[in-house]
Amino acid sequence: MPRKPRVEYSGRFTTSLHGEISNLALNETKREWNVLKRIPWKEVFKFLAGAFFVSSGVLLYLYMAKVSVPVLGFTVTPETNGVRSIIHFVLFLTFFYLGFMRR
Numbered sequence: 001m002p003r004k005p006r007v008e009y010s011g012r013f014t015t016s017l018h019g020e021i022s023n024l025a026l027n028e029t030k031r032e033w034n035v036l037k038r039i040p041w042k043e044v045f046k047f048l049a050g051a052f053f054v055s056s057g058v059l060l061y062l063y064m065a066k067v068s069v070p071v072l073g074f075t076v077t078p079e080t081n082g083v084r085s086i087i088h089f090v091l092f093l094t095f096f097y098l099g100f101m102r103r
Contacts, residue, residue, distance in 0.1 A: 041098075042098075042099055043099075044099075045095045045098040045099030046095075046099035046100065047099075048091075048095040048099070049092055049095035049096040049098075049099050049100070052088045052089070052091045052092035052095060053089075053092045053096075055088045056085050056086075056088035056089040056091075056092055059081045059082070059084050059085035059088060060081075060082070060085040060089075062078060062081045063078050063079075063081045063082035063085055065078075066078045067081075069081070
């Protein structure tokens with residue numbers, strides 16, 4: 001089996017290559033951060049407020065009607081739905097504040 005020729009690189013090449021790679025990584029990180037800054041968080045909070053409001057209402061109804069709900073082979077009791085309704089209502093209030101009331 002023939003031997004492959006050994007290639008030696010100068011330190012300048014590897015240093016410049018390392019610099020290019022770190023610049024690419026830094027630019028990619030900046031780009032990802034810019035994408036996160038452009039997310040309209042206020043709109044996300046408004047959406048979550050609506051979702052938690054509806055879900056807390058449904059869970060409260062299931063609690064008041066004493067309905068057990070089968071989920072993936074388990075039975076969710078009305079008492080569990082009542083606790084979840086309270087938790088979802090607190091989350092609704094939090095996201096309502098963040099989405100609609102906060103500047």
